Amino acid sequence: MIICSDIYKDYHVGKVTKSVLRGVDFSINPRERIGLLGRNGAGKSTLIRLIGGVEMPTSGKITRKMSCSWPLGFSGGFQxxxxxxxxxxxxARIYDKxxxxxxxxxEEFTELGVNLHMPVKQYSSGMRARLAFAxxxxxEFECYLIDEVIMVGDKNFREKCKKHFFEGRRDRALLLASHSLPTVRQYCNRAIVLDNGVAQMYEDVNEAIAVYEAL
Incomplete structure (x- = not known):
């Protein structure tokens, strides 16, 4: 289980403070798949980075009782x-694999060929996404964090990603931030709508989507 308790996140730009998340509370249970919905700038990527440990909350606590992937879609993990x-x-060294x-x-998953010999800073965003997924x-994580990146690349690569995540890892938890409502509707069993820094959990995915569309 992953528990977010009263999470606040502020960013300071000069003398201006921007509050991105305000008192976010929810949990991710084993095998649960949660869609994360919100307009651009609502804080979806910020929340995923906090859960993944890339950033720290301004206040509140995140308790991780299952292994968690880094945020897919976040390129800062590459050298x-x-x-x-x-x-x-x-x-491989970090995870003793x-x-x-x-x-x-x-090699098999990315299909990047000789590009794997190149420095990652020379990769396109799509190439980075392929490497991040691979x-x-x-x-083998117990919970995967996905930030919209599943929609990059050509059709064959997108289908490959969906097959590995949604079919090959049915027993894993998932937090998926996406604007693709059909994907959220098809694969998620609960959904969160982020608006004005506040997160509302919905047990009915269709209800969450209706609220999101109304925004």
């Missing part, structure tokens, strides 16, 4: 001067 292969080797297995999976799928 830009390292190649795709070197980043895979680094992740044989590099040979990691390398083979990354590295996260190579590690």
């Amino acid at each position: 830009g001067s390292l190649t795709g292969y070197d980043n895979a080797r680094f992740i 044989p590099y040979s297995e990691m390398r083979a999976f990354v 590295l996260s799928l190579a590690i």
